[in-house]
Amino acid sequence: MTTTLTPPDTTVADEPAAGRAAWALVARREVVVKLTDRAFLLGTVFTVVVIAAFMGWQAWDAGRTTTYSVAATAADRSMAERLATDATGVDDTVAVEVTDAADPAAARALVREGDADAWLHRDGGTWVLTTDSEEEDALTGVTREVVRQAALEQQASDLGTTAEQLQAGSTVTTSLLTGDAERAGLASGIAFAFAFLFYIATLTFGITLANSVVEEKQSRIVEIIATSIPVRQLLVGKIIGNSALAIAQMVLFAAVGLVGLSLTPYSSFVTAVSGPVVWFLVFFVAGFVALAALWAVAGALASRTEEVQSTATPLTMLVMAVFFGSLFLDGAAKVVVSYLPPFSAVLMPTRLLEGTAQWWEALVALALLLVAAGAVVRVAERLYRRSLLQTGGKLSMRQAWSAPE
Structure with a gap:
């Protein structure tokens, strides 16, 4: 059963005064x-x-730069040094240091033991970036761009032109209709x-x-x-x-x-x-x-x-x-x-x-x-x-x- 509790009556004169405060x-x-x-x-x-x-x-995190150690043998050192020089220009949060390796076995050992983050080497006509158990995405992205640019420059030189001319008209940029x-x-x-x-x-x-x-x-x-x-x-x-x-x-x-x-x-x-x-x-x-x-x-x-x-x-x-x-x-x-x-x-x-x-x-x-x-x-x-x-x-x-x- 519902009971209604009715408060005592309040005079008309009192209510406005009470209500105000x-x-x-x-x-x-x-x-x-x-x-x-x-x-x-x-x-x-x-x-x-x-x-x-x-x-x-x-x-x-935005201002943090991660430095990666990349092992390379004498045969591949020039590309590794190019990577170290150009990495920051591609991604300002990535820096690369080159670690010398006497031979491929030594390079693998450096990566396996944690003394190097990756090993950059050439396998036939392809450049390979070898890491231990997981891929370093930031380093991989920078390496791909640097190697691509180096290859374009070499091919342009062989053809008697420039990399910029070879890439003319091939660039795709993105934009948003609203904002950026x-x-x-x-x-x-x-x-x-x-x-x-x-x-x-x-x-x-x-x-x-x-x-x-x-x-x-x-x-x-x-x-x-x-x-x-x-x-x-x-x-x-x-x-x-x-x-x-x-x-x-x-x-x-x-x-x-x-x-x-x-x-x-x-x-x-x-x-x-x-x-x-x-x-x-x-x-x-x-x-x-x-x-x-x-x-x-x-x-x-x-x-x-x-x-x-x-x-x-x-x-x-x-x-x-x-x-x-x-x-x-x-x-x-x-x-x-x-x-x-x-x-x-x-x-x-x-x-x-x-x-x-x-x-x-x-x-x-x-x-x-x-x-x-x-x-x-x-x-x-x-x-x-x-x-x-x-x-x-x-x-x-x-x-x-x-x-x-």
Whole structure:
């Protein structure tokens, strides 16, 4: 049997005064509780450290030069020396040192014992790069280019021409209709970051908010709170408090990411990336507020903490759909869904980053998201207000919607 707990009547004169300050007090309490939560603080610091470490690794790896030792006998030394001279010009992360070998058996022994990374030798009319147990891809690529260029120069000399003339008209370059290869690769990584941060922040703060609501309901503290402040003000305070924390955390992560990006070889893209990052933060605000209201409803529908998992299942599935949709949608489907709330919170900033969306498209998607967020908050407010003081078991949304005030 479901019991309705009705708070004492509040005079019309008192409610506006209480309402004006109530939501701010609740929001402040939500912020203070979170900022004194050791798990929350450690999680935030850990994420910042991970972002900084990843950016640091990117900067270190991009500037790192790997030196390979290549064994060669006297007969093949000239090509090995050419490889050592030209390697950095082909790939600035690859350097080659030549190690002399008395004969093929000695060269094999150097590679087998780890004193040389590879053995460069000629077998008939083919150059062979022998390694021990696995191929060194970077060294192989550089060697192929150097040997090809040397062969072209020799053949051109025999024909009385130049290597450039022999290759005239045979070069194929690549280009993208939108942006360039480096930006496309960077966009892919940042798009994943957008989706991941939205997913983690929404679930982390959402589940915490739902548990907070049901704990207050289960311990009957909410009955005391409801005698002092309007229930809708309690909801507004919880949404604003948790949203402020989530937004502050996103701004912190974005700032650390942009500073880290400026220290990598992609530093020239910081300006181009900053705009989409700001758009992401704006979309995140609207999307998170709407979802926070629904998480509060998920907590209010439950009567015990064990029931939150059940009442929050539709929300969890929706957040997962946003995450995986932002990763796997492509083409026309991606364009269409980028206007659909709450998917637009991640997909539209991603399209701006990729250069496949114009600013006016972002404004249209943001307007639709704001309208949807407003409608969701209004519906959530009614569900929350009518289910918060209901005890006796878990409620469905239909029951909550038709429950008495």
